[in-house]
Structures are given as structure tokens and as C-alpha cells.
Amino acid sequence: MAAAPYDAGSRTVQRGRPRDASRDDALRKAALEVMAEVGYRALTMDAVAAKARAGKATIYRRWESKLDLVIDTCAQLANQNLPSPDTGSLAGDLREFLRTFAAFLSGPIGKAAQALVGELPHEPELAAAFRETFLISQRDVLRGILDRATTRGEVRADAPRGMVVELAGAALTYRLMLTGDPLDVPFVDRVVDQVLLPLVGQPS
Amino acid sequence: MAAAPYDAGSRTVQRGRPRDASRDDALRKAALEVMAEVGYRALTMDAVAAKARAGKATIYRRWESKLDLVIDTCAQLANQNLPSPDTGSLAGDLREFLRTFAAFLSGPIGKAAQALVGELPHEPELAAAFRETFLISQRDVLRGILDRATTRGEVRADAPRGMVVELAGAALTYRLMLTGDPLDVPFVDRVVDQVLLPLVGQPS
CATH class of the missing domain: 1.10.357.10 (Tetracycline Repressor, domain 2)
Structure with missing residues (x-):
């Protein structure tokens, strides 16, 4: 059952403008809310963008996929809480x-x-x-x-x-x-x- | 958190021909397999019927809804196992x-x-x-x-x-x-x- 350690950092995409940590937190909060409402399978980047009143491109500048977004959200929340x-x-x-x-x-x-x-x-x-x-x-x-x-x-x-x-x-x-x-x-x-x-x- | 006791028996529909217990078991087994594959939300009576090589009407003669089918399946399995x-x-x-x-x-x-x-x-x-x-x-x-x-x-x-x-x-x-x-x-x-x-x- 041993799995390779998951390195959330290496999956986070960085290009263009420097990242805004409070914006990232707002996007993670939106991801969490959407997941609590509809579950992982039905979660879409569009729904997260709408919930956070952000553009989908903003999300994709930070996370490659919904898997990255969801895991980074869980990891950050666990670390902070x-x-x-x-x-x-x-x-x-x-x-x-x-x-x-x-x-x-x-x-x-x-x-x-x-x-x-x-x-x-x-x-x-x-x-x-x-x-x-x-x-x-x-x-x-x-x-x-x-x-x-x-x-x-x-x-x-x-x-x-x-x-x-x-x-x-x-x-x-x-x-x-x-x-x-x-x-x-x-x-x-x-x-x-x-x-x-x-x-x-x-x-x- | 107390919920009203669930009476699986009262939800089971019986009309027409007498029930065939082995047929019911085959349908429950199919329901279990479909649920393990796709989850509860995505389970359809059509998929269960196809898996069991039965008609959808056969399933609806026994269970009113997918909720009834799934719960009766879990209850029977728990009782038997x-x-x-x-x-x-x-x-x-x-x-x-x-x-x-x-x-x-x-x-x-x-x-x-x-x-x-x-x-x-x-x-x-x-x-x-x-x-x-x-x-x-x-x-x-x-x-x-x-x-x-x-x-x-x-x-x-x-x-x-x-x-x-x-x-x-x-x-x-x-x-x-x-x-x-x-x-x-x-x-x-x-x-x-x-x-x-x-x-x-x-x-x-």
C-alpha cells in the first residue's frame, strides 16, 4: 500500500504574475464549498470559479487540474488547522x-x-x-x-x-x-x- | 440525531406473481456490483437490470425505487453475513x-x-x-x-x-x-x- 509521497508543491503551476496568497485562500475556500455541496466527482473548475467570482484562467494559473486544487486545499487546511x-x-x-x-x-x-x-x-x-x-x-x-x-x-x-x-x-x-x-x-x-x-x- | 426506524419490509412492493427469492438475490447482487462500480448517485435501475439480464419492470415489481433496492440489498447482506x-x-x-x-x-x-x-x-x-x-x-x-x-x-x-x-x-x-x-x-x-x-x- 506504500505510495510515493505526494509533493503538492511540485504540482502547483506558477507562471505570469506573482501569486496572491489571499486570492489563493479564497479559491481554496470556494473549492471546499463546492466539494461539500456536490462531491469530488461532480466538482468542476467552472463551479469553483463562479463561487469565487474569479475567471477559470485564474484557477488554472495556480492549479493544473481539479485533483491538484482539491489536494492542495486539503493539505493547506490540514496544515493551518x-x-x-x-x-x-x-x-x-x-x-x-x-x-x-x-x-x-x-x-x-x-x-x-x-x-x-x-x-x-x-x-x-x-x-x-x-x-x-x-x-x-x-x-x-x-x-x-x-x-x-x-x-x-x-x-x-x-x-x-x-x-x-x-x-x-x-x-x-x-x-x-x-x-x-x-x-x-x-x-x-x-x-x-x-x-x-x-x-x-x-x-x- | 435519532431517526425513525427504517422498515425495509414495508417498502418492498409485492404485486402480480409470487416472488422468487433466488431471483431477488441475483438482482441484489447486481445492485451491489453496480454500486461498487459507479457509486450510489450514478446507479440506475437500467444498469442493474442490464447487469442482472433482467427487465426493468422485474426490478420495479420488487422495489419502488433505487433507494429501496440499495437499502434492502444492504440489509439482506448484513443479515446473511x-x-x-x-x-x-x-x-x-x-x-x-x-x-x-x-x-x-x-x-x-x-x-x-x-x-x-x-x-x-x-x-x-x-x-x-x-x-x-x-x-x-x-x-x-x-x-x-x-x-x-x-x-x-x-x-x-x-x-x-x-x-x-x-x-x-x-x-x-x-x-x-x-x-x-x-x-x-x-x-x-x-x-x-x-x-x-x-x-x-x-x-x-
Whole structure:
């Protein structure tokens, strides 16, 4: 299942005028809204241009294709919205990270991610890019949290660290995409207190 | 988020000739294949009819709409493929149920379920029916497993039972739909041994 790392930068086209970062953000926001409304397959560059009140040529100056636009949008949003908390305790870091991640998933990015997920089996390039950006960003933050907790002596030597990282993402995604139950603070705190801390923490 | 229970039976149309169960199964199999190929939105009764070498009227004699056909297909498959193991131990029951469920999800039903998930935000009736059939069937089996284990004294009094039921579904679905990592027996056994049993079992 290993895929070549996706380098969003190398796919971004640059020609003509220098890029305007706030304009790019407006275009990404429009792409996200269109994707949340109609899904990836039905998304067109025309619809994104109309939503952003921009010309289609403006979009194509920045992104080669809708795949590039969608993946760059997901990558930027993940980078901008995933915190790397360092509160000094495992419980504090997990709570802060997962509460913020849950709030982020409850917004338009969550709807867009859900629309993407339905397409992954048919779109291997999209699947590889989605995993290399969206999934790996949050996995890396969780691994960093566990590394710092290990240094502080908060993690059992035989803790199933990989499984805990996977479950944190799974628990939030399952509510968001399948059950539809609320991704709220009480739920996130239950995941931390009833599952993640008991599985990795030192016995109290 | 509570939805009215979905009664697949009441939506199934019966008129004219008596129903032929094996013919129905062939039509459901065709519906599943078409959904795995093109997704829910693009599925048409014509495509299902062509795949099953049946007339469209034959399909409409059995199901009122594509929503009815798809939901009845998911419900039937879940009923036919989800075992209710009773091995005499919590570990044995969890392993047997989740190995079988993982194998079931790794086949065409998993692809079809993934295609459905992308549509749930836009299709509230589909979402309610998906949850009332597919999700609740597996949740009920897991609850039964925990109930029997509780009677045998294998479950701690303060075990987070609801969370364990939710996580079992979440762990399998996350691999299937998001990470793409294999849903194989070693993974399922790690979920049981590293996560589910430690969270609910008596301390050893």
C-alpha cells in the first residue's frame, strides 16, 4: 500500500504574475464549498470559479487540474488547522489536539473529506494524495504527543502506540462519516479518558 | 440525531406473481456490483437490470425505487453475513465476529458501503436507512457478545461498553475507507488483544 509521497508543491503551476496568497485562500475556500455541496466527482473548475467570482484562467494559473486544487486545499487546511499542543501532560495534549481536530472535522472540511472518501476506490491518485496529506498530518501530531509523553515517563513500555494513534483517528472519523452522532467535547473527552489514556498510560 | 426506524419490509412492493427469492438475490447482487462500480448517485435501475439480464419492470415489481433496492440489498447482506458467534469466551466471540465482519467488508459490500458513505450528507433518507440496517446489525451482535460475557463474569463492572462497541466498528471502517491498510486477521486480532479485551476485561 506504500505510495510515493505526494509533493503538492511540485504540482502547483506558477507562471505570469506573482501569486496572491489571499486570492489563493479564497479559491481554496470556494473549492471546499463546492466539494461539500456536490462531491469530488461532480466538482468542476467552472463551479469553483463562479463561487469565487474569479475567471477559470485564474484557477488554472495556480492549479493544473481539479485533483491538484482539491489536494492542495486539503493539505493547506490540514496544515493551518491542526494544532501541535504541548501542554506538559499526555492527557492535556490529547484533549487539546482531539477537541480541535473534532471541531475542524465538524465544519466544511469534514463534509468535503467525506465526499472524497466515497471516491477513493475509483481514484488511486486522489487516494494516495489524501493519505499523504490529510491522514499523515494528524498521525504525525499524535506520534509527537506520544513521543513527548514517553520522554516524560507517562507511557507504558509495552503500550500499543501505533494502535492508539490509529484509533484516535478512527473514533472521530466513524462518528463524522458513519454514525452521524455528535463529534462534541464530551465524546472526545470520553475517547481520551476511557480509551487512549488507559491503553497507553502508566497504571495509576 | 435519532431517526425513525427504517422498515425495509414495508417498502418492498409485492404485486402480480409470487416472488422468487433466488431471483431477488441475483438482482441484489447486481445492485451491489453496480454500486461498487459507479457509486450510489450514478446507479440506475437500467444498469442493474442490464447487469442482472433482467427487465426493468422485474426490478420495479420488487422495489419502488433505487433507494429501496440499495437499502434492502444492504440489509439482506448484513443479515446473511454477520455471524452471532457463541464460543463460550469473550475473546473467542470477538475474534470470530470481527474476523468474519472484516472479511465481509473486504469484499464488494465494503466498496458499496464506501460509495454510500460519500452520499450520506446529501441523502438523509439513505443515511437513516444505512444506519438502521447496516450499522445497527453489527452493533447489536457486539452488544450480545458483551452481554453474554458479562453474565459469565468476564467484563469489568466499570467497563466502557458503549465505547468498545463503537471502537470495534470504527477500527475496521477506518482501515477500509480511509487508510487503505489491510483488514486482515493479524490486524483484527490486534484490535481484540490490544484494545477491546484490555478495555473491558477483568484484570489478569
